[in-house]
Amino acid sequence: SMCQQQRALRSAPTAVQQPAQPAAPGGETVEGAAHSEHGEQAAENAENAGNAELQAGGGEGEPVLRRSSRVSRPPAHLQNMVAPGPRPGQWQAHTSAACLEVDWDADGFIHFSPELPIDAAAFTSCSSSSSYSSRGSSGSRVLPSSYTEAMNSEDAQHWRAACEEEMGALEANGTWDLLPVPPGVRPLPTKWVFTVKESNEGERYKARLVAKGCAQRPGQVGEAFAPTGKAATIRGLLSRVAAEDLELHQLDFTTAFLNGELEEKDDIWVVQPEGFQQHSRSTAQQHMACKLNKALYGLKQAPRAWHTTLRTALEHEGFTEGHADPGLFVRNGDSGSSATYILVYVDDLLVASRSLQQVQQIKSKMLQHFKGKDLGEAHTFLGMEIARDRTKGTLTLTQRAYTRQLISSFGMQHAKPLSCPMSTCDKLDGQGEAAGVDRYSELVGSLMYLCTQTRPDIAYVTGVLARHMQAPTKQLMTAAKNVVRYLVGTQDWGLQYGGTVSMLDKTLHGYADADYGGDVGTRKSTTGMVFLSNGGAISWSSKLQDTVSTSTMEAEYIAAGAAVREALWLRKLRLDLQAIMGENSTDHPMHIATDSQSALAQLTNRLVNARSKHIDIVHHFARDRVARGEVSFSYVHTADQAADFLTKALTPEKFKACRAMIGMVYTGLE
Secondary structure, X not given: OHHHHHHHHHHOOOOOOOOOOOEOOOOOEHHHHHOHHHXXXXXXXXXXXXXXXXXXXXXXXXXXOOXXXXXOOOOHHHHHHOEEOOOOOOEEEEOOOOEEEEEEOOOOOEXXXXXXXXXXXXXXXXXXXXXXOOEOOOOOEOOOOOXXXXXXXXXXXXXXXXXXXXXXXXXXXXXXXXXEOOOOOOOEOEEEEEEEEEEOOEEEEEEEEEEOHHHOOHHHOOOOOOOOOOHHHHHHHHHHHHHHOOEEEEEEEOOHHHHOXXXXXXXXXXXXXXOOOOOOOOOOOOOEEEEEOEOOOOOOOHHHHHHHHHHHHHHHOOOEEOOOOOOEEEEOOOOOOOOEEEEEEOOEEEEEEOOHHHHHHHHHHHHHHOOEEEEEEOOEEOOXXXXXXXXXXXXXXXXXXXXXXXXXXXXXXXXXXXXXXXXXXXXXXXXXXXXXXXXXXXXHHHHHHHHHHOOHHHHHHHHHHHOOOXXXXXXXXXXXXXXXXXXXXXOOXXXXXXXXXXXXXXXXXXXXXXXXXXXXXXXXXXXXXXXXXXXXXXXXXXXXXXXXXXXXXXXXXXXXXXXXXXXXXXXXXXXXXXXXXXXXXXXXXXXXEEOOHHHXXXXXXXXXXXXXXXXXHHHOHHHHHHHOOOEEEEEOXXXXXXXXXXXXXXXXXXXXXXXXXXXXXXXXXX
């Protein structure tokens, strides 16, 4: 290592400096001129002798030195502070005396040699600007973290224009009044946030002024909750769009939170934006601040204020909130017109209707209320790609771009693909040598977002990995990387709705299953359930049960209860969407299939025996809902149990069969 080399150099004998010799006419010393033809050979011999001495360890007890053949890669977020090293595959940070070797290990940690002092000023030599560069050493963009940094960068002109555009929007919106600060009032600090957005029109520099809501005191914050559309609601709406061939368009509101009206009781002050300060002409009132009239990004009550304002505008246009999800708005069609649906996720809207004219009319009216963009037909929503084949009646939901970014961020583009995300031989008990918490949490968190949106095939293994976030091991890190290896070979897989499906698959139905005592550490069982509509999964779950079951029947019975709770919510969603089953869809029970005959008997009969008398009353409500006709259960063979992959690791053949049953297909789109 570099530390050992430095210690060896210090312990090596130092050559005695010889007195200077008289200079020869050519600038060389007399001795140097006499032996000039042998000087080069002598220097080479001396260097070889020194290398031999270093290889010997430089003295008794010193280790044998060797240069590591390890290939180091710089992290993407530090590339603006490093420069390529002199050897291929190495990278170094410059110091005032020498180059400090930096090691980037497999767990995502940087190791420096502590023997050498680092000159912080020397790091700026890696940038094209003396204070800040918008490009790293590999050409990747580095965004400024403050207004001062942005104004000292090579893109200062673009950032200043973005700030002026944001200030113009704030002033036009009447966001605040600039007033002298009253006694006893401490304005909240503000901060500029910078980003660059890519679009078909090229790069766009954006600056956003945010208030530091973390500094708000308890008395300054009232109600702050704001609903957004659930992932299952989004997939349920898309399933209906494919089933009835509805028009699907998208809206995006700009500066959405700035439209939120604050309540009269809210008395919020913020400091003036950096770079745009104004002062009072009166000497007695020098300190000016902004008294907010409308919400500002960063305030804790800003999301609620925006949602309230948007809901008021939608209600003005005849929409009502859905019973199942407050993020879904429905307007029933009048005579001769069809129903229209709007799904809200903060400032992104999906508009669906059978009539293209109604969709265009709604978009036009909403853009009159708020400033925004008409994105036309929906192709990307919340990072999910929407692809439609209207001739075949299919709609495919994927996350190819996010999956490829995940694979690339962990340097596994060329990893060998796996056929399953988890092997049946893996016993993830959390035992063994510890691994890096930060890197493990980053990877598992990325997988969790993927498995809750479009990839139910990795839901079980991701749930197992998420139970060890506080104390990961190398065994768990290897298992997490195996999931990424599975994604390498399935980047273009996603959920498909519509197409050639049976009448049963078109209706909303579910599967419930459990793995008895599957958790190695606690011996708790795992509940797995999935609900399908129009041939594709719209809701799924893989969760460890709260209590230890004493029998397979008890584990399956608890899983059935969890499925009933989800089914009752989906019945409300089906009513909001006026699903295929017709106007009286609430009269039809939600059908759930299970592969446990004993649990099925317990659900349909009030049995009391040694195996069931201890079961908590909270789980018996499922039997009551079956008796009321809201939910129905039937037996399905284990080979046809679609939720089996959500409870345990399966063989490749069984796993692929379950994946096909829930509507996952290879899109084949590049």
